[in-house]
Amino acid sequence: MGVLRTLNVAPTQVHPNTWASLQAFRLLCDVMRLHPTPSCFLSYYNSHPAKKAAWHSLVGRPGSVLFYLFALSYKRFKERFVKVVIRPEVTSLFFDSTRRSRFPLYWTREPCDFKEWPRPTEGEDELGVLALFDALPRRLLCRGLIGAYAKSARWAAVRGMCLGLT
DSSP: OHHHHHHTOOGGGBOHHHHHHHHHHHHHHHHTTOOOOHHHHHTTEEEEEOTTTOOEEEEEOTTOOOEEOSOSOOTTGGGOOOOOOOOGGGHHHHBOTTSOBSSOSSOOSOOOOOSSOOOOOSOHHHHHHHHHHHHSOSSEEHHHHHHHHHHOSSSHHHHHHHTTOO
């Protein structure tokens, strides 16, 4: 939610590879019991919004690319749509206590564009996240991380992939 809010984009406005990188980052933070923040995630990326179509992509910073692309080509993804129905029991995922949306629900015309997101320089939590992610091997397989999570009831498979044990 924080990354979407920071980038000022709706979930459907984010390119599929960027969405996969977001999910892989979240999974790794969960596995390593870290608190993910938008600043930590974005510090590994450069912004690349498509001005005409308004699709928003993040491109890994040279030398610090965390994840290998989920897919090299997404054919016809722009022709597909997702309908989201907000059930009463999950309203809090989309709206805060004042009924304001936690992130844009509709396409925005002015997504955040940045060349290089500043790395956090203070805050024990954020510095700890960056230190651990900086120590990981580069170009982890996004598809493998997300797939291992989807198939495993335990985190052992994902943890092993992070540490290069599988």
